[in-house]
Amino acid sequence: MSEFAFLNGNEAVAWGVRLSRPHVIAAYPITPQTKAVEKLSSFVQNGEMDCKYLHVESEHSAMACSIGSSSVGARTFTATSSQGLLYMSEGLPYASGARLPIVMMNANRSIATPWNIYGDQMDAMHVINSGWVQLFVEDAQEALDMVIQSFKLAENHDILTPVMINVDGFVLTHTYEKVDIPGQELVDSFLPAIEKAPHLMNDQDPMSLCISAGNQHYMEFKIKQHRDMFKVFEQLERIDRDFEKSFGRSHGGAADGYRNEDADVILVTTGSVTGTARVVVDSLREKGIKAGLVKLRLLRPFPSDDLYELIGKASAVGILDKNISFGFEGTVYTNVNSSLLQKGYRGRTFNFIAGLGGRDITKENIEEMFSALLEQKGETVQYFNMGCAL
Amino acid sequence: MRDFKMSPRPQWNSLSDVPMGSSCSSFHICDANAAWRVFRPVMDYSLCIGCHQCYLLCPDGAIHKEDAKVFHIDYDFCKGCGICAHQCKPGAISMVKEDQA
Amino acid sequence: MIKKLNARNIDAKECFYGHKACGGCGESLALRLALKVLGEEAYLSLPAGCMAAVSFIYPNMAFKNNAVITPFASTAAVATGIAAGLEALGKEAPLSVGFAGDGGTADIGIQSLSGAIDRGEKFIYICTDNEAYMNTGIQKSGLTPFGAATTTTPAGKAIHGCVTEKKNMFEIAAAHGITYAATASIGYPEDFLNKVQKAKECDGPAYIHIYTPCPTGWGHGSKITVDLAKEVVDTGLWFLAEYEDGEFRLNRKPGDFKPVADHLKRQARFRHLSDEEISQIEVMRDRKWEKMLKNWG
Numbered sequence A: 001m002s003e004f005a006f007l008n009g010n011e012a013v014a015w016g017v018r019l020s021r022p023h024v025i026a027a028y029p030i031t032p033q034t035k036a037v038e039k040l041s042s043f044v045q046n047g048e049m050d051c052k053y054l055h056v057e058s059e060h061s062a063m064a065c066s067i068g069s070s071s072v073g074a075r076t077f078t079a080t081s082s083q084g085l086l087y088m089s090e091g092l093p094y095a096s097g098a099r100l101p102i103v104m105m106n107a108n109r110s111i112a113t114p115w116n117i118y119g120d121q122m123d124a125m126h127v128i129n130s131g132w133v134q135l136f137v138e139d140a141q142e143a144l145d146m147v148i149q150s151f152k153l154a155e156n157h158d159i160l161t162p163v164m165i166n167v168d169g170f171v172l173t174h175t176y177e178k179v180d181i182p183g184q185e186l187v188d189s190f191l192p193a194i195e196k197a198p199h200l201m202n203d204q205d206p207m208s209l210c211i212s213a214g215n216q217h218y219m220e221f222k223i224k225q226h227r228d229m230f231k232v233f234e235q236l237e238r239i240d241r242d243f244e245k246s247f248g249r250s251h252g253g254a255a256d257g258y259r260n261e262d263a264d265v266i267l268v269t270t271g272s273v274t275g276t277a278r279v280v281v282d283s284l285r286e287k288g289i290k291a292g293l294v295k296l297r298l299l300r301p302f303p304s305d306d307l308y309e310l311i312g313k314a315s316a317v318g319i320l321d322k323n324i325s326f327g328f329e330g331t332v333y334t335n336v337n338s339s340l341l342q343k344g345y346r347g348r349t350f351n352f353i354a355g356l357g358g359r360d361i362t363k364e365n366i367e368e369m370f371s372a373l374l375e376q377k378g379e380t381v382q383y384f385n386m387g388c389a390l
Numbered sequence B: 001m002r003d004f005k006m007s008p009r010p011q012w013n014s015l016s017d018v019p020m021g022s023s024c025s026s027f028h029i030c031d032a033n034a035a036w037r038v039f040r041p042v043m044d045y046s047l048c049i050g051c052h053q054c055y056l057l058c059p060d061g062a063i064h065k066e067d068a069k070v071f072h073i074d075y076d077f078c079k080g081c082g083i084c085a086h087q088c089k090p091g092a093i094s095m096v097k098e099d100q101a
Numbered sequence C: 001m002i003k004k005l006n007a008r009n010i011d012a013k014e015c016f017y018g019h020k021a022c023g024g025c026g027e028s029l030a031l032r033l034a035l036k037v038l039g040e041e042a043y044l045s046l047p048a049g050c051m052a053a054v055s056f057i058y059p060n061m062a063f064k065n066n067a068v069i070t071p072f073a074s075t076a077a078v079a080t081g082i083a084a085g086l087e088a089l090g091k092e093a094p095l096s097v098g099f100a101g102d103g104g105t106a107d108i109g110i111q112s113l114s115g116a117i118d119r120g121e122k123f124i125y126i127c128t129d130n131e132a133y134m135n136t137g138i139q140k141s142g143l144t145p146f147g148a149a150t151t152t153t154p155a156g157k158a159i160h161g162c163v164t165e166k167k168n169m170f171e172i173a174a175a176h177g178i179t180y181a182a183t184a185s186i187g188y189p190e191d192f193l194n195k196v197q198k199a200k201e202c203d204g205p206a207y208i209h210i211y212t213p214c215p216t217g218w219g220h221g222s223k224i225t226v227d228l229a230k231e232v233v234d235t236g237l238w239f240l241a242e243y244e245d246g247e248f249r250l251n252r253k254p255g256d257f258k259p260v261a262d263h264l265k266r267q268a269r270f271r272h273l274s275d276e277e278i279s280q281i282e283v284m285r286d287r288k289w290e291k292m293l294k295n296w297g
Helices: A009-020 A034-045 A059-070 A083-096 A121-125 A140-155 A182-191 A218-230 A233-249 A273-286 A304-311 A331-343 A363-377 B055-056 B085-086 C026-038 C071-088 C102-107 C110-119 C168-173 C189-201 C222-234 C260-265 C276-296
Strands: A003-007 A024-027 A050-053 A076-080 A104-106 A133-136 A163-168 A179-183 A208-209 A255-258 A265-269 A291-296 A297-298 A314-322 A348-353 A381-383 B021-027 B039-043 B063-067 B068-073 B094-095 C042-047 C066-070 C096-101 C125-127 C181-186 C208-213 C241-244 C249-252
Touching: A003 A009, A009 A104, A009 A140, A009 A163, A009 A179, A009 A182, A009 B063, A024 A034, A024 A059, A024 C071, A034 A050, A034 A076, A034 B063, A050 A059, A050 C071, A059 A076, A059 A083, A059 A297, A059 C066, A059 C110, A076 A083, A083 A104, A083 A121, A083 A218, A104 A121, A104 A140, A121 C071, A133 A140, A140 A163, A140 A179, A140 A182, A182 A233, A182 B039, A182 C042, A208 C222, A218 A233, A233 A297, A255 A304, A265 A273, A265 A304, A265 A363, A273 A291, A273 A363, A291 A304, A304 A331, A314 A331, A314 A363, A331 A348, A348 A363, B039 B068, B055 B063, B055 B085, B085 B094, B085 C222, C026 C096, C026 C125, C026 C189, C026 C222, C066 C071, C071 C102, C071 C110, C071 C125, C096 C102, C102 C110, C102 C125, C102 C168, C110 C125, C110 C168, C125 C168, C125 C189, C168 C181, C168 C208, C168 C241, C181 C189, C181 C222, C189 C208, C189 C241, C208 C222, C222 C260, C260 C276
Parallel strands: A024 A050, A024 A076, A076 A104, A104 A163, A133 A163, A208 C066, A265 A291, A265 A314, A314 A348, A348 A381, C042 C066, C042 C096, C096 C125, C125 C208, C181 C208
Antiparallel strands: A003 A179, A133 A297, A208 B021, A255 A291, B039 B094, B063 B068, C181 C241, C241 C249
């Protein structure tokens, strides 16, 4: 039986993990992820989860322990944020190159310096090329559900790729929402025990893992990994459809449109800001303005086809980036622009940089973004809610 | 005791032949090390006292023990480092230049 | 009572074979001997370094065991992750073993080793110490001894090799209150085999620090690798000891040390040393032994 509870994003993730029955959790505390690992620890310490919890001395070891446990076929979870993600980042391509189905929550947070503990998405963008599936969620319910879906996705033998679930720091991790906690039996039937992939270490046919490959072989290993990552789109859609059948709600595939079909102008968002943007779109629609929204759920693999299908007809597209690639532009913008160019998109694109270091992104800011799109005015890259002139 | 058969070098015709996830079966050996050798150890069994030191101290494990007094050198994998001959107290192993062996 | 291991009764089967280590490599001998005791069931973790480089290059895999290359800093973390994973999957008495060199242990890997020992889970960590970063071309590590020339501490005109002494890695491991720790040398192979056996049997983390000469890095003939590893103990420059039940114990107390100079001069890395510097090394040795005999005697 499912039950409703008021949970913050951290707790929702912890519940998603508990219901997914991992064998091993290795984690290190960091704001704003801390409450997730505290909650998981309490589940374990109270005997509510049958799981090995490794109290590691650093994020680097959190990832390394996860690599170890996943490489023998154990279902493995870890969680981190910001500097912690950067500290463990050496291990990320190890895990993805070895095709280890680890699931990790990343509580999105800014990167020092200046030191700042609040939310933006600079951390995730730092590791966008790590070979992990990069998923962004909009609310606590989606966070809980995507933990369960992510294990199913990562462990699929066509995929075998680790998944990073990005949960916006504070805005999601610390905000309480009404969340439906699915019943354990239902989750068990949706997400059965992990089936060990044949390339992982095992007693019957010992394997050498994370091997070295010279210039005669390296490229084929990496291109295989790259090509297999595109299989995520189809599997994620299938998993989400099955999820809907079991749990009565779905979250869409790689990208999800909102009032986009006939939209003149579209804003592309990732994560929690999508909720605010939906409200603005509704109010603009009431005024007769054909505004729409596309929520990018996956940044890796990047859903070029879906994206073009969702926004191809709009005359202008704005990409909201809670990050910046210094000396260039927002990272999501670079990705969207490149994929639209490949598809032959002819409209104008704008990049809206906002929300760095936890700066509010207000409804008014989003309205300003839409008016920039409607009038196609201003610089290509624009900064919002700045406290001073540029 | 060598416990594997030499494997052929893999041929990849398509990406589906490439192993999943930077992995390979363990004890998958395609190439011998014999070409590394300048001197080869040659055993004079009449002098061997069965002390086991050559077998114990070979970094390559290339000296196999068949019974307590018969030690067999695997010339496919011996690199000719000379530890066995050097450690052999009765002098039962001599290092012979490859082209004179 | 555990049977004492020796050359005659160890497993004839080889679990480490066909590797591409240099001829006369001491480190590869340590791994080979350890695996004779650990057996093919052990899961192995090795960081990027010589032993990974010589045994995992596709398509040649030199381990019979399940084995994984870890991030450089992460030998102990990956090994304990493997142990936890196997245990959680219900495997009875899983054996997870990390092998790392001196740099991988005393420098970049010391944090994860400390964390892993602190967690108290059963795993074995074997540090194969050849006293410099050999895989990258003989750079100084935290375990390079005083006076040794490396490519980052060359025998220069102003500074004559490495100016620091080896970190006391064995004591550092023991200071965690580890279940079992020991030092060893491939010059005393049977002592090593039995220490690995003890580590395998003990119920908790175990650390073994083994001295493994490197012909390439030290500049000595490949045939004298084992000689040097024996001499280093006989000269008192290395020691055989154990830490068990919270107590240190010296396994071997040499009466008279063999001459240090003869031993050092067989290695190119020490050939530049003056008589004065060699005397300094003897003073350091005597100071260390004085402490060890007093505290662990």
